[in-house]
Amino acid sequence: MEEREVVVIGAGPAGLSAALEAARSGAHVLLVDENSKPGGQLFKQIHKFFGSRDHRAGVRGIDIGTQLLEEADALKIEVWLDAEVCGIFNQRDVWIVRNKEKSVNVRAQRIIIATGAVENSVNFPGWSLPGVMGAGAAQTMINLHRVLPGFKVLMVGSGNVGVIVSYQLLQAGADVKAIVEAAPRLGGYGVHTAKVRRAGVPFHTSHTVLEARGTDHVESATIVQIDDKWQPIPGTEKVLDVDTICIAAGLTPLVELAFAAGCEPLYSPLLGGMVPWHDASMRTSIPSIYIAGDISGVEEASTAMEEGRMAGLSAAHSLGYVAEQVYEVGFKAAEQRMLALRSGLFGQKRRDAKAAIMAQTRG
Amino acid sequence: MVQSYDVLVIGGGIIGLSCGYYLTKQGKRVVVLESGGFADGASGACDDMILFQSKKPGINLELAFESLELYKSLVGELEDSLGFANYGGMVLIENERELEVMEEFVMQQRSYGLDVEILTKAAMRKKQPFLHERFIASTYSSMDSQAYPFAVMHRFARKGRQMGMQVVHKSPVVGIQKDGAGDFLVTTAQNMQYRAPHVVNAAGAWAGKVADLIGLNVPMEPRRGQIIITEKIPAIGETNLWSAKYLVTKLKPGIQIDSTEEEKRLGLAFALTRTEGDSYLIGSTREFVGYDKRTTMEGIRAIINQAVSFIPVLKDVNFIRAIAGLRPATPDGKMVLGEHAGVPGFFTAAGHEGDGISLAPITGKLLADMVCEGRSDARLEELSPNRFASNAKEVC
Numbered sequence: 001m002e003e004r005e006v007v008v009i010g011a012g013p014a015g016l017s018a019a020l021e022a023a024r025s026g027a028h029v030l031l032v033d034e035n036s037k038p039g040g041q042l043f044k045q046i047h048k049f050f051g052s053r054d055h056r057a058g059v060r061g062i063d064i065g066t067q068l069l070e071e072a073d074a075l076k077i078e079v080w081l082d083a084e085v086c087g088i089f090n091q092r093d094v095w096i097v098r099n100k101e102k103s104v105n106v107r108a109q110r111i112i113i114a115t116g117a118v119e120n121s122v123n124f125p126g127w128s129l130p131g132v133m134g135a136g137a138a139q140t141m142i143n144l145h146r147v148l149p150g151f152k153v154l155m156v157g158s159g160n161v162g163v164i165v166s167y168q169l170l171q172a173g174a175d176v177k178a179i180v181e182a183a184p185r186l187g188g189y190g191v192h193t194a195k196v197r198r199a200g201v202p203f204h205t206s207h208t209v210l211e212a213r214g215t216d217h218v219e220s221a222t223i224v225q226i227d228d229k230w231q232p233i234p235g236t237e238k239v240l241d242v243d244t245i246c247i248a249a250g251l252t253p254l255v256e257l258a259f260a261a262g263c264e265p266l267y268s269p270l271l272g273g274m275v276p277w278h279d280a281s282m283r284t285s286i287p288s289i290y291i292a293g294d295i296s297g298v299e300e301a302s303t304a305m306e307e308g309r310m311a312g313l314s315a316a317h318s319l320g321y322v323a324e325q326v327y328e329v330g331f332k333a334a335e336q337r338m339l340a341l342r343s344g345l346f347g348q349k350r351r352d353a354k355a356a357i358m359a360q361t362r363g
Numbered sequence: 364m365v366q367s368y369d370v371l372v373i374g375g376g377i378i379g380l381s382c383g384y385y386l387t388k389q390g391k392r393v394v395v396l397e398s399g400g401f402a403d404g405a406s407g408a409c410d411d412m413i414l415f416q417s418k419k420p421g422i423n424l425e426l427a428f429e430s431l432e433l434y435k436s437l438v439g440e441l442e443d444s445l446g447f448a449n450y451g452g453m454v455l456i457e458n459e460r461e462l463e464v465m466e467e468f469v470m471q472q473r474s475y476g477l478d479v480e481i482l483t484k485a486a487m488r489k490k491q492p493f494l495h496e497r498f499i500a501s502t503y504s505s506m507d508s509q510a511y512p513f514a515v516m517h518r519f520a521r522k523g524r525q526m527g528m529q530v531v532h533k534s535p536v537v538g539i540q541k542d543g544a545g546d547f548l549v550t551t552a553q554n555m556q557y558r559a560p561h562v563v564n565a566a567g568a569w570a571g572k573v574a575d576l577i578g579l580n581v582p583m584e585p586r587r588g589q590i591i592i593t594e595k596i597p598a599i600g601e602t603n604l605w606s607a608k609y610l611v612t613k614l615k616p617g618i619q620i621d622s623t624e625e626e627k628r629l630g631l632a633f634a635l636t637r638t639e640g641d642s643y644l645i646g647s648t649r650e651f652v653g654y655d656k657r658t659t660m661e662g663i664r665a666i667i668n669q670a671v672s673f674i675p676v677l678k679d680v681n682f683i684r685a686i687a688g689l690r691p692a693t694p695d696g697k698m699v700l701g702e703h704a705g706v707p708g709f710f711t712a713a714g715h716e717g718d719g720i721s722l723a724p725i726t727g728k729l730l731a732d733m734v735c736e737g738r739s740d741a742r743l744e745e746l747s748p749n750r751f752a753s754n755a756k757e758v759c
Contacts, residue, residue, distance in 0.1 A: 087685070089660045105660065260658075 012040020014293025021312030126212030150244030271297030381727025408688030446511025
């Protein structure tokens with residue numbers, strides 16, 4: 001059995017930040033990711049981030065990813081790619097399958113789970129036809145693989161993902177025929193929404209997709225207006241000539257690994273559903289296991305990075321690597337940066353939801 | 364507040380729900396008290412087999428036949444397919460010694476009316492082209508079937524509720540008393556009280572603990588079974604499969620077969636079924652580890668390694684989940700079904716170990732007959748809980 005001080009699972013923004021912080025503090029870190037490239041979703045985010053300078057505002061996700069990887073390189077962090085984690089046993093044994101070939105058991109003193117989230121689907125007749133996909137999947141296709149998923153797109157959902165991906169699809173050469181939003185109001189940040197609107201994309205609030213038609217791929221989509229009880233209003237159906245339907249209906253935290261390990265669950269509808277309980281230091285109900293990023297509640301890359309730093313610092317501190325005073329200063333600073341990110345109209349609700357999780361005592 | 368019913372069923376797994384359903388169908392007012400949630404115990408963490416070939420000729424095999432017939436009628440009665448399917452099953456034989464035992468076993472099963480035969484290697488490979496070369500023969504029965512336990516439980520509960528059955532979750536039973544009028548008074552952890560002249564203990568691996576609450580002895584040990592679930596893949600063979608090794612050790616404990624220490628400790632046996640959703644359930648372990656129902660790395664790995672040694676192409680298939688349930692095991696391998704002589708009105712229906720899905724409908728039906736008509740079938744005598752009464756408190 002191999003042994004490591006800290007094993008970080010997931011090399012997206014949260015996991016990379018956690019690994020960097022723990023390694024900087026002096027801990028020996030192993031960072032594992034099931035993909036063949038690290039960076040998680042950062043490398044498909046070609047838009048500039050919000051926030052303050054501390055949060056690298058104004059920098060594009062792809063550039064942040066490159067910076068983080070360079071730092072990881074400089075710190076000589078051990079990274080295993082194509083490494084799938086099958087389970088965590090006895091609170092510290094991490095079972096990893098490397099390159100789909102070899103099972104390795106790594107005994108970790110601390111584990112930081114940063115597995116992110118998965119896109120929600122919306123079920124309607126025809127939803128399994130080729131051409132119906134997550135908006136994030138479409139974003140990966142255009143920005144990472146440079147493949148256009150289709151030419152005529154219906155976007156379902158007007159939140160940030162919906163409008164950002166719509167804009168990037170336009171940039172990539174697709175025609176976004178419409179964006180439907182089930183709620184009576186649009187969901188995304190004004191600056192992203194305005195860009196798409198200026199490009200002439202029609203928005204339909206209080207609308208949803210009724211069905212997709214086609215023989216072996218999407219050939220049309222029917223949208224319909226819904227009433228205040230979310231029921232379709234007969235007679236308001238419109239048929240759109242599209243070959244692609246992107247679903248941007250939110251994300252659900254990827255919590256399986258944490259729950260299978262025995263971390264206590266908690267329900268937080270605003271943050272995406274069931275999440276592991278955690279304290280302000282990102283420690284779960286199992287003292288050797290920390291979480292960071294979307295697994296702890298769906299937010300944004302900037303908050304994910306902050307949570308990662310907090311988890312990495314706290315894990316290193318619990319191993320005796322960080323002097324008490326240094327930890328206090330670092331902890332407070334990270335907390336402040338997170339509070340700043342969780343301010344404003346959108347942030348406040350998340351801040352309250354996070355506070356509600358941490359207010360519950362465990363152990 | 365005390366709520367009154369005709370029958371209190373303790374345990375909301377597939378056995379408890381079947382009992383509740385058949386009792387309700389006979390006009391009884393029933394409440395099913397479940398300590399956890401829906402499908403929280405062994406019934407929600409098992410495979411889906413309705414097996415005949417694994418049953419010893421005798422009462423278990425007879426009941427399995429009757430249960431299969433009930434399943435067929437339940438499909439209409441409960442208005443659902445129940446995931447019922449009839450892929451048939453094959454027991455894989457590795458060597459002459461196993462073949463000898465299986466030939467004898469197959470003869471006995473045939474005499475009980477089971478349509479089962481021994482296939483030559485060529486005939487076996489035709490049905491299972493991806494099997495490892497080492498298998499020399501197999502059995503085959505077209506009768507082996509399967510049902511989706513979640514659907515069965517959900518539909519029992521749904522149909523039962525339509526007829527007035529109550530199912531209450533998160534209600535662990537903490538006390539059972541008999542009052543002056545001869546009724547049972549059952550108390551749950553929430554301090555709710557339920558009164559009825561009849562109690563059915565269908566608490567699976569916890570049946571011993573429930574019986575204990577009223578001073579009865581039901582020797583029941585939890586036996587952990589771990590199972591892995593694969594991703595969706597195209598069919599790799601015609602039938603469901605399992606290993607002769609397991610049956611041989613069960614039937615002829617004296618026979619020496621090659622098992623590693625790990626296999627013995629885990630009670631490892633091969634079982635593979637295809638689900639309606641096109642993934643495979645592959646099992647399983649049979650471990651005595653108390654009430655610990657966690658999956659283990661050792662268990663999962665052993666199941667995977669065994670599966671690949673049986674069907675080498677599985678090495679390229681992902682497993683997506685592992686589950687573990689506590690099978691209720693009795694000392695003599697037979698279920699417990701009947702009224703306790705010492706406490707009239709108190710029944711136990713538990714201890715099916717690996718046969719819970721197969722035998723759930725017939726168990727519920729027989730139990731309902733016993734409660735409603737006071738009928739006691741002579742052939743069920745060997746399943747009676749009173750067989751443990753003489754050595755009270757010894758085995759548990």
